[in-house]
Every structure is written in C-alpha cells, then in structure tokens.
Amino acid sequence: MTKSGLIEKVAEKTPHISKKDTEVVVNTIFDAMTDALKKGERIEIRGFGSFQVKVREAREGRNPKTGEEVQIPAKRTPFFKVGKELKEMVDGEPAAAAAGGERVRA
Amino acid sequence: MTKAEIVETIYERVGFSKKESADLVETVFHIIKETLADGEKVKISGFGNFVVRKKNERKGRNPQTGEEIRLPARRVLTFKPSLVLKNILNEEPVGGGPGADS
Numbered sequence: 001m002t003k004s005g006l007i008e009k010v011a012e013k014t015p016h017i018s019k020k021d022t023e024v025v026v027n028t029i030f031d032a033m034t035d036a037l038k039k040g041e042r043i044e045i046r047g048f049g050s051f052q053v054k055v056r057e058a059r060e061g062r063n064p065k066t067g068e069e070v071q072i073p074a075k076r077t078p079f080f081k082v083g084k085e086l087k088e089m090v091d092g093e094p095a096a097a098a099a100g101g102e103r104v105r106a
Numbered sequence: 107m108t109k110a111e112i113v114e115t116i117y118e119r120v121g122f123s124k125k126e127s128a129d130l131v132e133t134v135f136h137i138i139k140e141t142l143a144d145g146e147k148v149k150i151s152g153f154g155n156f157v158v159r160k161k162n163e164r165k166g167r168n169p170q171t172g173e174e175i176r177l178p179a180r181r182v183l184t185f186k187p188s189l190v191l192k193n194i195l196n197e198e199p200v201g202g203g204p205g206a207d208s
Contacts, residue, residue, distance in 0.1 A: 001141050001146055001147070001148050001149070002149050002150075002151070003149070003150045003151055006134070006137060006138065006141075006148065006150070009137045010130070010133050010134055010137060013133050013137070014129070014130065014133060017122075017126075017130070021120070021122075022130075024120055025116055025120055025122075025127075025130045025131075025134070026134060028115060028116055028119055028120055029112055029115075029116070029131060029134055030150055030152065030153045032107070032111075032112050032115040033107070033112070033153070034152075034153065034191060034194060036107040037191070037194075037195060038194055038195060038197075041107050042107070043107045043108075044107070044108055044109075045108075045109050045112075045135060046108075046109060047135075047139070048135050048138070048139065049183075049185075051185075053195060055200055058200075073199065073200070074199075074200035074201065075192075075196055075200065076192075076195040076196055076200060077187065077192065077195070078154070078185075078187045078191060078192070078195060079185075080154075080156075080184075080185030080187075082182075082183045085139075086139055086142065086143075086183065087182075087183065089139060089142070089143040090142055090143055090145075090158055090181050090182065090183045091180050091181050091182070092143075092181065
C-alpha cells in the first residue's frame, strides 16, 4: 500500500470528510513526524512503535571501485522500534489468529 | 512526540475539531497496522517503507545457560527510511553548529 492507497482507505472509513481533507491529514501526520525527528525528538505511537534518531559515527571506508580510502562523515539515521501490539499482529498471534478466521485443520 | 501531539498538530494546522482530529489520526494508524498485519507493506513516500519480513526457523542458544533452543519461523516488521527523510536529518552536519546537540 502506498500513501495514496492509505489516503483512499482513510477516506472510505470517514465518508463525512472530503478526500482532499483526508490527504491533508495524512500528509500533516508524516510532516509532523518528520519535523519532530529533525529536532532530534523521539516519537512514540502507542500500539504502533517508536522512532528515534541515532548517530552513526564517522568511519573510514573504501571506494570499492578504486580501492581508495575515503572518510565517511557521521550521519543521523532514523530508527524504528515496533510496538508490542503491532509486533504481535504482524507475527499473527494472537490478534491475527483470532481475526484471520479459517484454519486448515479444524 | 506522542500521538496526542500529532492530534494537536492536526487540530491546529488543518482545523478539524479535537475529536475529529483524534479519530482521523487513530484511523490512519489503524489502517497501517491492519495492512501490515495482512503481510502487506506500507510505503510512505518521503518518509519510509514498513515491510513485513519472514524469518526462517533457526537454532539459537540461550546466552545465559548455553542451552540450545529452537527459534520458530516468525514474521517481523522492518522500517526502511526514505532517502528524503535521511537527507532532511542530515541537512546540518553532526555535531556541527550551535544547538546541534540539544
């Protein structure tokens, strides 16, 4: 599912809100999250997970083509840690086992 | 930042009531979760991709007792940040400039 697919689904679930507004809402959510990470803030969405910016230290690398040594500067990288509820949902237990319905063996 | 603060941002920037803003934010995360639970990936351009990966069963070891254990096959969620997001976070060099280490 892409962002437009997500907007589509949100619009289906909220028929009283225009699709245009739904799009603005979805974009605003990810813009707000991006802003927070840019400020170095941690984001915690209960039941979903948390995002945090970590710093990767500078290191020496090598250009694989030329074999030349290069300095790789320190970089910030966003990290996501999946929340307990979503982790269990994805692994299919117990949420999906209950919602997934049919099992092969009765 | 928490979900409540995201709701607040929607309320301020988009102009829905607090109740509507809360419902919308809840719906967005609910749909993302349901999609991932179905094993489908969610790609948010400019932010990143949430991908469900299958891990095969493997043998592990309890690091405390040294006992061999079987780690069953499972599905895990990974997040691959978009290049756009990574670039935004690195607009200023690490450790450089005043206020960089807040």
